[in-house]
Amino acid sequence: MAAKIVLVGCGNMGYAMLAGWLSSGKLAANEAIVVEPTDTLRERAATLGVTALPDAGAIPADAAPRLVVFAVKPQVILNVVPAYARFKASATYVSVAAGTPISAFEGALGADAGIIRCMPNTPAAIGKGMMVVVANDNVGADTSDFVRDLLSASGEVAAIGDEGLMDAVTAVSGSGPAYVFHFIECLTAAGEKAGLPVETAKLLAMQTVYGAAALAAESREEPGTLRQQVTSPNGTTAAALSVLMGDDRLKMLMTEAVEAARARSVELGK
Numbered sequence: 001m002a003a004k005i006v007l008v009g010c011g012n013m014g015y016a017m018l019a020g021w022l023s024s025g026k027l028a029a030n031e032a033i034v035v036e037p038t039d040t041l042r043e044r045a046a047t048l049g050v051t052a053l054p055d056a057g058a059i060p061a062d063a064a065p066r067l068v069v070f071a072v073k074p075q076v077i078l079n080v081v082p083a084y085a086r087f088k089a090s091a092t093y094v095s096v097a098a099g100t101p102i103s104a105f106e107g108a109l110g111a112d113a114g115i116i117r118c119m120p121n122t123p124a125a126i127g128k129g130m131m132v133v134v135a136n137d138n139v140g141a142d143t144s145d146f147v148r149d150l151l152s153a154s155g156e157v158a159a160i161g162d163e164g165l166m167d168a169v170t171a172v173s174g175s176g177p178a179y180v181f182h183f184i185e186c187l188t189a190a191g192e193k194a195g196l197p198v199e200t201a202k203l204l205a206m207q208t209v210y211g212a213a214a215l216a217a218e219s220r221e222e223p224g225t226l227r228q229q230v231t232s233p234n235g236t237t238a239a240a241l242s243v244l245m246g247d248d249r250l251k252m253l254m255t256e257a258v259e260a261a262r263a264r265s266v267e268l269g270k
């Protein structure tokens with residue numbers, strides 16, 4: 001059974017990517033094999049029509065995948081990788097793990113293995129993700145193009161030459177959706193405190209974040225200009241922004257949060 005892709009780990013991130021690839025039509029279900037030990041997650045993957053197996057040993061000998069994509073936790077990834085070394089003749093290896101450097105995969109698979117480190121985020125599930133990639137010198141142009149095309153089904157793809165920046169990338173776009181989800185939670189709670197029914201507060205918070213993000217993405221104006229367009233002199237927005245921006249309060253908080261994530265990514269790579 002030939003397969004284009006073996007996806008190792010189909011939890012939050014693996015499933016989000018797989019769902020994006022399949023729904024875009026860039027990958028057919030019969031071109032993917034998923035390896036996932038957790039029964040419920042394996043069954044969820046199988047509902048998408050892919051072959052879902054409990055361990056690497058169950059993959060047919062003739063699978064010859066073009067890509068092996070690791071979407072398991074950084075804490076276990078280097079124990080998981082060796083079982084996939086047998087696909088080296090056909091495969092390039094892609095890791096989405098936070099922290100784990102390309103050199104660690106070269107150590108496990110050999111210096112001649114093609115390795116791509118990718119930092120996706122969960123909006124990939126609906127084609128709105130941000131994927132940042134960096135590859136070692138063993139990855140040829142054909143494979144780079146193939147991976148870029150596949151990842152583009154999940155959203156925006158950017159390449160960086162300096163792997164050292166991947167910890168910062170992880171802290172901004174990899175973890176970033178969680179910051180935005182928390183912002184929605186906080187705006188909802190604040191709306192409720194101001195007297196709105198919770199469902200109304202949630203709708204207002206969600207649609208406001210969605211609309212503002214879409215406007216910022218589609219407009220030619222800078223976010224700062226768009227902010228000023230909302231802010232009437234001495235009006236309601238100015239009152240709120242004096243709380244958020246006074247003493248650079250939110251900026252300092254975001255800087256601290258991103259630095260905490262970046263430092264944790266560095267730690268996970270050790």
Ligand SMILES: NC(=O)C1=CN([C@@H]2O[C@H](COP(=O)(O)OP(=O)(O)OC[C@H]3O[C@@H](n4cnc5c(N)ncnc54)[C@H](OP(=O)(O)O)[C@@H]3O)[C@@H](O)[C@H]2O)C=CC1
Pocket residue numbers: 008009010011012013014035036037038041055071072073074076080096097098119120121122174175
């Ligand atoms: N979640 C996110 O938003 C993002 C995550 N990432 C990265 O993606 C990776 C996965 O994260 P996430 O999806 O959140 O984690 P999850 O725990 O949701 O998914 C990982 C899955 O891998 C399974 N697994 C464990 N061992 C193996 C194995 N030997 N073979 C196959 N599957 C195995 C786990 O099963 P079990 O639980 O039974 O061990 C689990 O179901 C991490 O490295 C993370 O850094 C990157 C960007 C964003």
Ligand SMILES: O=C(O)[C@@H]1CCC=N1
Pocket residue numbers: 098170174175
């Ligand atoms: O929290 C984490 O470690 C992973 C990496 C980026 C998003 N989730």
